[in-house]
Amino acid sequence: MQLEVVLGDITDQQVDAIVNAANSSLLGGSGVDGAIHRRGGAEIGRACRALRAGDYPNGLPAGAAVATIAGRLPARWVIHTVGPVFDEDEDRSEILRSCYRQSLRVAAGLGARSIAFPLISAGAYRWPVPAAVELAIGELRAAAAAAGPVRLARLVLFQPETLALARAVLAAGTGTVGGTA
Numbered sequence: 778m779q780l781e782v783v784l785g786d787i788t789d790q791q792v793d794a795i796v797n798a799a800n801s802s803l804l805g806g807s808g809v810d811g812a813i814h815r816r817g818g819a820e821i822g823r824a825c826r827a828l829r830a831g832d833y834p835n836g837l838p839a840g841a842a843v844a845t846i847a848g849r850l851p852a853r854w855v856i857h858t859v860g861p862v863f864d865e866d867e868d869r870s871e872i873l874r875s876c877y878r879q880s881l882r883v884a885a886g887l888g889a890r891s892i893a894f895p896l897i898s899a900g901a902y903r904w905p906v907p908a909a910v911e912l913a914i915g916e917l918r919a920a921a922a923a924a925g926p927v928r929l930a931r932l933v934l935f936q937p938e939t940l941a942l943a944r945a946v947l948a949a950g951t952g953t954v955g956g957t958a
Contacts, residue, residue, distance in 0.1 A: 778927055782914075782932045795892075803833065807901060824845035839876075844884075873897060882923075896939065
């Protein structure tokens with residue numbers, strides 16, 4: 778699986794599946810979640826309400842992932858995943874790793890060959906950006922062998938500084954700058 782990092786808007790990505798950094802309600806919110814629901818249109822909201830009425834009446838748990846149609850987005854599917862809120866007193870990094878792994882698992886199950894990820898939990902959920910970048914790249918590299926039909930994973934970043942950091946992590950070749958994943 779090829780891993781690339783780009784500067785851009787997740788809602789513009791022409792891939793099979795776009796990952797939504799959703800909240801557990803699946804009903805839209807702010808940041809990436811709100812942008813995906815707005816750009817994708819009412820179809821995504823209806824599909825999410827159907828999930829809530831069926832398999833997820835209490836919302837989607839953190840670390841899990843589920844797919845819907847993509848509505849007006851330039852993708853076939855949206856894979857919704859709920860990242861953990863950062864907590865200095867509790868290590869929630871395994872939950873964040875699960876977001877990436879489960880999203881890839883869902884994408885593989887759909888037959889997706891390409892997937893675009895935002896930097897999960899790094900916005901409203903306050904995960905420190907350097908740690909989020911290292912974790913995302915490390916997890917995507919680790920999951921590459923089990924990605925099935927997925928041939929391209931793209932990490933879409935919103936800030937030039939974050940892109941520079943991600944490029945440094947990729948150049949280090951390990952998932953972390955100057956260390957091991």
